[in-house]
Amino acid sequence: MTQTLHIIGGGMAGAEAAWQAANMGVPVVIHEMRPAVGTFAHRTGSLAEMVCSNSFRSDDDEQNAVGLLHWEMRAANGLIMQTADQHALPAGGALAVDRDPFAETVTARLRAHPLVRVEPGEIAELPDSGHWIIATGPLTSGALADAIAAETGREALAFFDAIAPIVHFDSVDLSKAWFQSRYDKGETEEQRTAYLNCPMDRDTYEAFIDALLAAHKAEFKPGETAGYFDGCLPIEVMAERGRETLRHGPMKPVGLTNPHQPDVKAHAIVQLRRDNALGTLYNIVGFQTKMKYGAQTEVLRMIPGLENARFARLGGIHRNTFLNSPTLLDGEMRLRSRPHVRFAGQITGVEGYVESAAMGLLAGRLAASEILGRPVSAPPPETATGALVTHITGGAEAKTFQPMNVNFGLFPPVDLKGGRRNRPARYKAYTDRAKAAWQDWLGHFTVGKAAE
Numbered sequence: 254m255t256q257t258l259h260i261i262g263g264g265m266a267g268a269e270a271a272w273q274a275a276n277m278g279v280p281v282v283i284h285e286m287r288p289a290v291g292t293f294a295h296r297t298g299s300l301a302e303m304v305c306s307n308s309f310r311s312d313d314d315e316q317n318a319v320g321l322l323h324w325e326m327r328a329a330n331g332l333i334m335q336t337a338d339q340h341a342l343p344a345g346g347a348l349a350v351d352r353d354p355f356a357e358t359v360t361a362r363l364r365a366h367p368l369v370r371v372e373p374g375e376i377a378e379l380p381d382s383g384h385w386i387i388a389t390g391p392l393t394s395g396a397l398a399d400a401i402a403a404e405t406g407r408e409a410l411a412f413f414d415a416i417a418p419i420v421h422f423d424s425v426d427l428s429k430a431w432f433q434s435r436y437d438k439g440e441t442e443e444q445r446t447a448y449l450n451c452p453m454d455r456d457t458y459e460a461f462i463d464a465l466l467a468a469h470k471a472e473f474k475p476g477e478t479a480g481y482f483d484g485c486l487p488i489e490v491m492a493e494r495g496r497e498t499l500r501h502g503p504m505k506p507v508g509l510t511n512p513h514q515p516d517v518k519a520h521a522i523v524q525l526r527r528d529n530a531l532g533t534l535y536n537i538v539g540f541q542t543k544m545k546y547g548a549q550t551e552v553l554r555m556i557p558g559l560e561n562a563r564f565a566r567l568g569g570i571h572r573n574t575f576l577n578s579p580t581l582l583d584g585e586m587r588l589r590s591r592p593h594v595r596f597a598g599q600i601t602g603v604e605g606y607v608e609s610a611a612m613g614l615l616a617g618r619l620a621a622s623e624i625l626g627r628p629v630s631a632p633p634p635e636t637a638t639g640a641l642v643t644h645i646t647g648g649a650e651a652k653t654f655q656p657m658n659v660n661f662g663l664f665p666p667v668d669l670k671g672g673r674r675n676r677p678a679r680y681k682a683y684t685d686r687a688k689a690a691w692q693d694w695l696g697h698f699t700v701g702k703a704a705e
């Protein structure tokens with residue numbers, strides 16, 4: 254008899270993982286703690302509940318990386334995408350979803366699947382044997398989080414994200430910014446030039462502080478405590494503590510010389526650090542923020558060198574339980590110390606409904622193929638799903654790892670000349686390449702077509 258796959262958590266990732274594995278012929282048990290044990294954000298006992306916005310973001314599969322992820326999940330008969338399409342609401346180029354019927358349909362289809370059983374109850378221990386996927390999300394229950402931390406070490410499991418904005422390297426103006434590590438520290442040339450630096454004169458700095466103080470900020474939700482405060486103050490809170498605070502913190506102008514203007518001493522300097530092995534993404538060091546997204550782009554583009562910055566992701570601070578996946582998980586999402594346990598969804602350090610569901614789809618297929626004795630490897634980084642899993646399981650810098658949305662900066666670059674004007678052609682080349690690679694990857698599965 255085929256062994257059973259146990260999935261802890263029936264959210265976006267767990268629901269999709271169950272559907273994929275069951276459609277490959279593997280019996281699945283979903284262990285879901287709601288409604289008996291709730292979270293501060295969930296309201297119902299349904300599987301795949303959308304806890305906040307009702308948007309799956311852009312549905313453009315030619316020009317947008319999240320739209321491409323939609324396409325890949327649809328091509329793999331994904332339950333989350335099928336159901337989202339069934340309950341779509343008018344939203345221009347975005348895919349918005351009627352949340353209650355959406356979650357009720359996902360729940361009903363999984364409950365009706367002959368190979369899926371939903372077992373109510375909280376799981377509080379890491380399993381010792383069997384085949385497991387942990388997909389307990391950003392609000393993993395305290396008992397299970399403690400058990401995970403006992404296995405991984407507390408420093409490898411975060412309870413808040415503190416996301417500094419990330420920019421695409423090719424959108425930084427290198428006629429203003431320059432590469433240099435503070436005091437030229439480092440053994441190698443690569444280390445001595447590890448940072449990008451953006452200089453500010455006094456007037457720009459003062460205007461920047463004014464804009465920070467005036468910007469709209471997001472409020473914490475009830476139940477989200479401000480326990481992050483010690484380690485990583487949001488930049489606007491630093492600015493509120495004093496106009497000079499940032500100049501003595503993440504914007505201190507010491508140990509750096511601007512080669513574009515060697516005789517001018519900068520009043521403040523913003524540093525960006527490489528965020529992925531490809532060198533396509535840079536994070537703005539120490540710039541975690543609760544500013545609303547519109548305000549963030551406006552304020553951050555005041556930084557010299559970032560006037561035309563494109564953001565791969567904007568900053569934020571949220572209650573969010575997530576692993577340091579680059580150190581803990583292998584490329585197939587298995588916990589290195591207990592390879593019979595996979596992780597999926599937001600707890601792996603991806604961010605968002607769509608990304609979480611995609612990681613569920615992948616974990617479900619990988620686990621099922623292993624159980625069936627026909628193991629398949631993760632998809633290549635040219636696909637959206639592959640780019641995301643490659644990033645979280647190794648491409649990202651482990652030391653500064655923070656949750657990530659899918660974006661083209663995670664993909665191996667395509668070689669097209671033409672800069673900004675040619676961006677539509679470049680994105681089309683990314684998505685064409687991804688679709689072909691995804692179809693190839695799906696071809697490795699001998700089963701896995703939709704049951705209905």
Ligand SMILES: Cc1cc2nc3c(=O)[nH]c(=O)nc-3n(C[C@H](O)[C@H](O)[C@H](O)COP(=O)(O)OP(=O)(O)OC[C@H]3O[C@@H](n4cnc5c(N)ncnc54)[C@H](O)[C@@H]3O)c2cc1C
Nearest residue numbers: 262264265266286305306376389390394598599605606609
């Ligand atoms: C307050 C808040 C707002 C958010 N807003 C958005 C948004 O607007 N847009 C967006 O794209 N993303 C948003 N997110 C992120 C969102 O949670 C994820 O995108 C997505 O829900 C993650 O999917 P998941 O399957 O990993 O986790 P979830 O969907 O949260 O599913 C995890 C499931 O595991 C269950 N569970 C937890 N612990 C246990 C246990 N020990 N035993 C059994 N079951 C357990 C939970 O009850 C839950 O059903 C938000 C997150 C939070 C916390």
